[in-house]
Amino acid sequence: MAFAPRLIVPVSQHIGAPAVPVVKAGQEVVRGQLIAEADGFFSVPVHAPATGIVEAIDLMHSAAGPKVLSIVIKVYEAASQQVLESYPVDPMQLDRDELIKRVQNSGLAGLGGAAFPSHVKLQVPEEKQAEVLVVNGCECEPYLTCDHRVMLEQPENLLQGVRYALRITGAKRAIIGIEDNKADAARLLREKLTDNDPISVELVETKYPQGAEKMLLKSLLGLEVPVGGLPIDVGVVVNNVGTLAQLGRLLPSGEGLTERVITVSGSGMEKAGNYLVPIGTPVSFILEQVGVEAEYEEVIMGGPMMGMSIASLEVPVTKGTSGVLVFRERRFIEEQGERGTRFPCIKCGRCVDACPMRLNPAQMVWLAEKREYTAMQEKFNLNSCFECGCCSFVCPSNIPLVQYFRIAKSINNENRKATA
C-alpha cells in the first residue's frame, strides 16, 4: 500500500517499557532509521517507517482509547523510500546473545496481535530447555487472513526465520501448525523445506481460537501449559508466522521493522484483502485506498472476537495490528435480531462448553455481578481467561461475559498494585 502523507508512530507498540524518542521535531528521518530506542531489555526500539520530516512528537489517538506518545512523520512524497540503515550479517555465524540483541534492535514484536517483544520470547531462561519451536500459522481470529497470505507469499522468509529461531532458542525441531482450511500453504511450505531442516508442517482443525498458543500446543503436541505458566514451562517456544517471516528478512539485513501485513475486510468494501502497510498508517488512509462505502458504523482494529473498535479514524496501524475491519450496523441487526436485549442467565451451560480454558464463565458472572472479583480469581481461575470472547458469542441471554471478566481482571490488578 502507498505511503500515507502523514504517519503516526507510537513509541509503545509492544508490551513492556515504551521506547524513548531519539529524534526531535523538525528533524529529517530516512526510512528504517532508528527514531526511538529501547528502554531496557523488556522493550523494543521503533524505526522510521518512511523518509520524511518529524512533524511533532505528541500525544495521539490509539486503538485502545487513551492518547499515547507518538512520533508524527510527514512523508516526503518524492523520496525513493530506500532503507539506508542496515547492518547485514550472516546470522548463522553469530552466537545466541548477539542474535537476541539483533532481534531486539530490529524492533520486532509479536505480529500475531499481542505484540510481545520477540527477543524476550526467543530468549529461553537459563534453567529451562526448549525442545520444540512451534510456529503458529493459525489465524488469530475469523475474518483475518494475513497469516495465510504471509505463508503463501513469503515462504522463504518464513522458513529462514524458523531456522534462525531454532538457532536462537536451541530447540531441536520446529513444527509449523496450520489450520486445515489452508492446505495450500502447508503444501507450499513442505515443498520449500530441505532435507536437513528439522522442521515439519502439520495441519490442525480450523476452529477459533486455534491460534491461541495454548490451544495450538494442545492440538499439536497434546501438551497443556500449566495454569499461570508459559509455553516454555513445557519446553516449547511459540512464534507467529508473520513474526518469523519478518525475522527471516530483518535479521540478515540488519534492518528495522517498518511495515507489516494486515487484513482489510468487512462490509461495503471495494478492494478487501491483505496489504503490506507501513507502520503508522492511519486507518482513514487505508479506508480511502480500499474504497469503503460511507455507511459504516463500526471500525475494528484486530479481529471480530478480540479486536478494539476505534473512536477515531486517525488511529494508526501498529506492530500488533493484524487487521482493520469495517462493519455496518444494519448488517448486524439482520444477523442478530434485536441485538443486546439482555435476559437472565438460564444456565444452559453453553459458555461452559465453549470455554477453551475449561473455566466456568456462568459461575464467574454471578460472582462478578456481586463484585466478588477476588473470589473469581481464587476459586475459578479468572486469570486463565485469555478473553477469546467465545462465552459472550454463544450466550443466548446476551450476557456480556468476557466484558465482565476484563473489568474484574483490571480491578484485581489495580487492587494488587495498591496493596503491593
Added chain:
Amino acid sequence: MSRKPIVLHTAPHVKRPQEVPVIMRNVVFALLPILAFAIYQFGISVLALTLVVTLTCLATERFFNWMSNRTSSLGDWSAVITGILMALTLPPGFPLWMGVVAGFVGMAMGKMVFGGIGFNVFNPALVGRAFVQAAFPVAITTWTPAFFDGRFTQFIPTTLTMPFMMPPDISAWASSVAVDGFTGATPLGLQKFQDTQTAAMELLTGMTAGSAGETSALLIFVCGLYLAFRNMMNWRIPVWIFIGVTVTSGALYLVDADKYPDPLFMLLSGGLMLGAMFMASDMVGSPVTARGVMIYGLLIGFLTVVIRVFGSLSEGIMYAILLGNAATPLIDAMTQPRVFGARRKEQSP
C-alpha cells in the same frame, strides 16, 4: 463525505444470533405436535385445559411482573412452555378450575417467587402438578379412555366441574363411551395394580390412556430429537435418564422377571419420555457440565424406577425430576470443570 458516527463496542463484535426467546419458541413448536395428538386422542377437553392452564401461567407471570415493577417478561416464551407442558401432564378430563390452580401455583411458587426465568430451582410445570397431585388426589388419577366417541363435540364430564367443587364420578360414563379395548386405566396402573402388561407398540404409538400428552412415546421422542438437532436441548440429559432407567429396571427384571416389568416397558410407559425430553432437560434446573448432567440423568432414571416399583404411586418421573432439580446446585458444585493446565489433584472446589 457524510457518514454516521462511529459506534464503539467492546469485543467480541460478532454474536451468535440464537437468543433465549428463539430457543423457547422452538420448544413450543416442538410441543405442538404432541398437543395436537393429545387433542386428537382425547378431544376438546384437552384443548380447553391447555388454553386455560397456559393463559393462567401467562397471567400469573404478568401479574408478578406488575407487582415487582418490572417490564413484562412474557416475550421470552418460557411461560407458554410451562403452560403447555403442565397441561400435557394432567389427565385429559382434569377440571378446568383445578387447571387454573395448577397454573397459578406452578408459576407463582415454582418460578416467580424465585425471580422469574433463570432463577427457579424447580421446573415450574412440575411444581404446579405436584401441588395438584397432593391437593386433588382423586381428580389427578381419574383417567379417561382414549378415542372415545364424540370427543370432538362434547367435554369429558369432569372438565366443566364448577369451581371449588369436586368432579363427579365418571366410571359409568367411561365404560359407556369406551371403544372396544380402550379402558381408562393407564399402562403403569394396569401393570402395577392389575398385573396386565401393555404391548410396546401401543405405548409407542399412544394407543393407551394416560395424561393428555404422555401417551405416544415415539411422537415425543421425535419432537425431542428436533430440539436436540437444533442444539436447543442438551441431548445428554434424556440419554442418561434412559440409561439410568434401563440399568435400574434391568437389574430388577433380572432378579425377578415375573414381579418386575421389563426395561422397555419402563422406558415407553407413563410420563417418562415427556419428562426426560422436555422437563428434565429444562436448562435452568439441570447441571451445566457434561459430568454433572450424567449424574443428574442417572439419578432421575434411578429414582423414577424406584418410585414406580416400590412407591405407592404408579408414576415416579415427576418426583424424580423435582429431586434431580433439587440436587442440581450440589451436582454443579461437585462437577466444576478441570481448568486447562490444572493438575487433576489441584482442582479448586
